[in-house]
Amino acid sequence: MTRAVLTLNAGSSSIKFSLYELENGGGIAAEPVLSGQIDGIGVKAHIKAKDDKGKKLDDVDIPLQGDAESQHHEALEFLISWLHDHEKGWKIVAVGHRVVHGGERYSRPMKLDDNIIEHLTRLIPLAPLHQPHNLDGVDALRTMMPEVPQVACFDTAFHRTQAPVAQAFALPRWITGEGVKRYGFHGLSYEYIARVLPDYSPRANGRVVVAHLGNGASMCGMVDRKSQVSTMGFTAVEGLMMGTRTGALDPGVMLYLMENKGMDVKALTKLLYKESGLLGVSGISPDMRTLLASDKPEAKEAVDLFCYRVVRELGSLAAAIGGIDALVFTGGIGEHAAEVRRRVCLQASWLGISIDESANALHANRISEPRSTVDVLVIPTNEEWMIARHTATLLNL
Numbered sequence: 001m002t003r004a005v006l007t008l009n010a011g012s013s014s015i016k017f018s019l020y021e022l023e024n025g026g027g028i029a030a031e032p033v034l035s036g037q038i039d040g041i042g043v044k045a046h047i048k049a050k051d052d053k054g055k056k057l058d059d060v061d062i063p064l065q066g067d068a069e070s071q072h073h074e075a076l077e078f079l080i081s082w083l084h085d086h087e088k089g090w091k092i093v094a095v096g097h098r099v100v101h102g103g104e105r106y107s108r109p110m111k112l113d114d115n116i117i118e119h120l121t122r123l124i125p126l127a128p129l130h131q132p133h134n135l136d137g138v139d140a141l142r143t144m145m146p147e148v149p150q151v152a153c154f155d156t157a158f159h160r161t162q163a164p165v166a167q168a169f170a171l172p173r174w175i176t177g178e179g180v181k182r183y184g185f186h187g188l189s190y191e192y193i194a195r196v197l198p199d200y201s202p203r204a205n206g207r208v209v210v211a212h213l214g215n216g217a218s219m220c221g222m223v224d225r226k227s228q229v230s231t232m233g234f235t236a237v238e239g240l241m242m243g244t245r246t247g248a249l250d251p252g253v254m255l256y257l258m259e260n261k262g263m264d265v266k267a268l269t270k271l272l273y274k275e276s277g278l279l280g281v282s283g284i285s286p287d288m289r290t291l292l293a294s295d296k297p298e299a300k301e302a303v304d305l306f307c308y309r310v311v312r313e314l315g316s317l318a319a320a321i322g323g324i325d326a327l328v329f330t331g332g333i334g335e336h337a338a339e340v341r342r343r344v345c346l347q348a349s350w351l352g353i354s355i356d357e358s359a360n361a362l363h364a365n366r367i368s369e370p371r372s373t374v375d376v377l378v379i380p381t382n383e384e385w386m387i388a389r390h391t392a393t394l395l396n397l
């Protein structure tokens with residue numbers, strides 16, 4: 001049987017999975033032999049999976065009940081039994097997991113044991129939409145294959161190269177000293193983009209802003225393909241407006257809600273993480289596809305605000321890294337929503353961005369005109385490949 005690495009990537013609205021064969025000389029194959037995702041968790045869950053020839057193995061809705069929380073667990077159970085039915089012919093020798101928060105302690109992939117899992121469990125309050133689902137996946141796979149080593153790959157790790165000033169909040173020193181600082185997330189996605197960027201642009205090692213726009217959304221400013229600054233912070237609720245998250249919010253709004261509306265931590269957590277963003281502003285859906293297809297004014301307002309926030313943060317990140325040579329769009333929205341990219345690029349023309357609208361409509365890799373002083377690129381991210389590679393490297397497979 002061929003040896004393979006399984007990857008699991010639980011996002012806020014999706015669970016993505018892949019199976020990568022190990023190559024004879026060591027290392028993992030470029031393409032997975034099996035891959036897919038359950039997306040739309042919390043709205044309308046759907047599984048899509050394909051084999052190495054691109055043959056569709058599944059493409060159906062899955063009826064999940066309850067709130068997004070319980071749907072996530074149900075989706076995982078569905079996936080485990082799906083994998084049981086489809087992983088024949090390969091010997092899974094390792095499992096790699098995306099774990100969103102590594103805190104201060106973990107800045108590189110780690111082979112999981114009870115101690116590390118216990119520490120990661122303590123970080124759940126810092127990433128309530130992700131960490132519980134990531135650890136749920138670890139738990140399920142450890143039960144399913146107890147002999148197989150499991151590796152955690154952290155979303156925060158890529159950003160640990162940032163200068164102290166980029167990580168700091170203007171808080172008293174004793175709070176900062178306890179690790180309350182900006183960590184940044186989507187690190188596996190940014191690491192993948194940084195790795196492949198030279199294949200797409202001669203400016204790869206310059207000042208690059210990558211916009212990872214998905215259900216969770218953030219942007220990262222890099223120089224020399226290393227993270228310098230991120231819109232996400234201590235938690236993944238900071239920065240851009242997202243599917244259900246506020247992004248940056250005047251802290252005074254929280255004080256106001258506590259003082260005048262009697263909201264406690266639980267109510268505020270729900271508001272900031274689950275009821276705001278595209279969903280809160282539109283009152284319709286957290287899903288960009290639905291909002292772009294809607295002619296309701298509230299849907300338009302939500303999309304307008306989403307794009308406006310990206311444009312503002314783009315200016316901020318370009319300022320932080322001293323200018324911009326390339327802008328990369330990635331993530332579910334960044335890769336597929338041409339309208340969002342179009343609006344962002346038009347509003348950011350002052351930066352020297354000039355978009356080629358027909359290339360953009362076709363989702364070409366390069367969507368800037370030759371006269372643009374900024375290379376604008378659309379690059380599909382691949383967190384799964386990054387996880388598989390880290391897992392194989394750490395375990396010497």
Ligand SMILES: Nc1ncnc2c1ncn2[C@@H]1O[C@H](COP(=O)(O)OP(=O)(O)O)[C@@H](O)[C@H]1O
Binds near residue numbers: 011012013214332
């Ligand atoms: N064809 C499309 N057009 C517009 N938006 C899309 C398209 N496909 C996916 N999206 C959006 O991408 C988002 C999900 O992104 P993704 O990166 O998969 O999420 P997650 O953060 O859960 O990993 C959703 O808002 C979805 O509407």
Ligand SMILES: CC(=O)OP(=O)(O)O
Binds near residue numbers: 010130185236
């Ligand atoms: C960190 C984060 O927001 O992840 P996702 O985009 O997968 O929700």
Ligand SMILES: [Mg+2]
Binds near residue numbers: 011012215
């Ligand atoms: Mg994601």
